[in-house]
Structures are given as C-alpha cells and as structure tokens.
Amino acid sequence: MRLRLVLIVLTAYQAVLAQTSRTEWKSAKSGVTEIQVPFASLKPAATIKIGGTADWVLVTHGAVWVASSKPNLVERIDAATNKIAAKAGLPGEACSGLAFGFGSLWVPLCIKEPSLVRVNAFTNKISAKLAAGPAGPEGGITASSDSIWIVTDKNGTLSRIDPPTGKVRQRISIPPGSYNPLSVTASSGSQDWIATS
Numbered sequence: 001m002r003l004r005l006v007l008i009v010l011t012a013y014q015a016v017l018a019q020t021s022r023t024e025w026k027s028a029k030s031g032v033t034e035i036q037v038p039f040a041s042l043k044p045a046a047t048i049k050i051g052g053t054a055d056w057v058l059v060t061h062g063a064v065w066v067a068s069s070k071p072n073l074v075e076r077i078d079a080a081t082n083k084i085a086a087k088a089g090l091p092g093e094a095c096s097g098l099a100f101g102f103g104s105l106w107v108p109l110c111i112k113e114p115s116l117v118r119v120n121a122f123t124n125k126i127s128a129k130l131a132a133g134p135a136g137p138e139g140g141i142t143a144s145s146d147s148i149w150i151v152t153d154k155n156g157t158l159s160r161i162d163p164p165t166g167k168v169r170q171r172i173s174i175p176p177g178s179y180n181p182l183s184v185t186a187s188s189g190s191q192d193w194i195a196t197s
Helices: 010-019 022-026
Strands: 002-005 053-060 063-069 073-078 083-089 099-101 104-109 115-120 126-130 141-143 148-151 157-162 167-173 181-185 191-196
Touching: 053 099, 053 104, 104 141, 141 181, 148 181
Parallel strands: 002 191, 099 141
Antiparallel strands: 053 063, 063 073, 073 083, 099 104, 104 115, 115 126, 141 148, 148 157, 157 167, 181 191
C-alpha cells in the first residue's frame, strides 16, 4: 500500500470559492431534492449531562464519544438508548480532537508532558498512554488504514504512530501552524491521503 501526503493550502481553496458564482452553488442538481426544515422545528431526542464541560465529540458505529473536564473523562453514549454506557477517567484534559481506529478511541491530552491515550472500545478502559502528544490545544488527530496521525510540535511535525506498538514510526515536516490532519481513503481503498490545515 502506498501512502501519499497532501497538504491542503487554504488560500487555494478560498480562491476556488471566490471564483465560483453564487448561481453555480444554488443550481439544481439532477436527482437531488432540496429540503429545508426550519431550525426552530428541530427538537432534541435526548439531553445527556456530560461532566462539568463537554468538549470533543466523535460519532462511531453505535456510539457517541464525548470528552469532558471537571472531571476529566471520556464518556461513551449508546446511540440506541441515549444513555451513558461507559466512562473512562483521563489523566488530564482532552484538548485536541478524538479519533477512532484499530478498536480504540485515541484521545490527545494537553498536560505538562503532552500525551496520547488509547481507550479500548471493548473494555472502555485506557490501554496505553503514549508520549506523542499534541502540539497544542484545538488541534486534531486522525486514523488512516494503518496509522494514527497527529501534529506533535509547533514546528510542524506530523507524527505517524504505529497502532500495535504505540511508537512513532515516521515524522514528516509540514508547514508550522498546521495542526489538523485528516485521513481520506481513495475510493479503491488502495491509498490513504493525509491532508493538514
């Protein structure tokens, strides 16, 4: 399997948006019905109290994972029952997104020594704490078909983590200020593309 790194340049994307006319965005698409629902008509199906403050949210098959502080937890909500199914205590505040892959939830922590914890999705317990922590708060993390990716310093180091060992197997220099990696698998399933912004 070949892996390619693609850096998204936001200014190029903004230039494309600026060159696209408003009528092109609003033009009808064949086979697509436009449906508009007033926001005020939407009603919550459930209200769930999560810690002192709920922050990062990730939806996976059959569950919604929410990281909270006061206390520092990650909570798993059963999507079928809208009830908290499990809680895992964290050794610090989750601060840089959540990712799911390899049977685990991956939670970056902004603590004195930035870290990454792996929460086993079957036991709902921390199975590993790794030294490859986030570069700062409000960043991101992503899972590809064979790795976990996170920016680990302010100089722009994108670290590729091997899930079975928890070790950084590759470091890639990207432009400083890029904090949010995103993994996209090609439609053929043969390639992963990693984009950062």
